[in-house]
Amino acid sequence: MLRYTLMRLGILAGCLVVVWGLVYSGIAPRGLGDSNGMWIILLSLLISAPISFVVLRKERxxxxxxxxxxxxxxxxxxxxxxxxxxxxxxxxxxxxxxxx
Structure with a gap:
């Protein structure tokens, strides 16, 4: 169970880095006003969920x-x-x- 949780957090961290890079480089849109950090976190969660669902099927x-x-x-x-x-x-x- 701990292994699955750590793998899931790893995928989330990877998505967070990728989304941050995309937003920083201007490829992905920035959030409105001061919501840029929240935007990056929400977008990372949205992307990491289906990836975790597919990639971690056996571990789940x-x-x-x-x-x-x-x-x-x-x-x-x-x-x-x-x-x-x-x-x-x-x-x-x-x-x-x-x-x-």
Missing amino acids: DRASIQIVERVDRVKSNLEANRSQEDDAADEVTRAQGQTS
């Missing part, structure tokens, strides 16, 4: 499998804890029934 699938495995493991742990609590409650109920 790998990260998704890791997340699913982690969620399944947490669910099984919760179910094990729940069954232990039910067993303990049953024992208390049986003990109270025997003393009455």
Whole structure:
């Protein structure tokens, strides 16, 4: 998961440098007034999203499998804890029934 995130940030940083270069050289339009920095960031996000979607497909699938495995493991742990609590409650109920 961390690897996917770092790769995604790398693509964003690369797009940021390219867009900054295009805006600085005058090939891409500048933002209005003082919004030039925001314009560069938004344009970089817009360009990097589809690139990340296509280029990082295998890495995204790998990260998704890791997340699913982690969620399944947490669910099984919760179910094990729940069954232990039910067993303990049953024992208390049986003990109270025997003393009455």
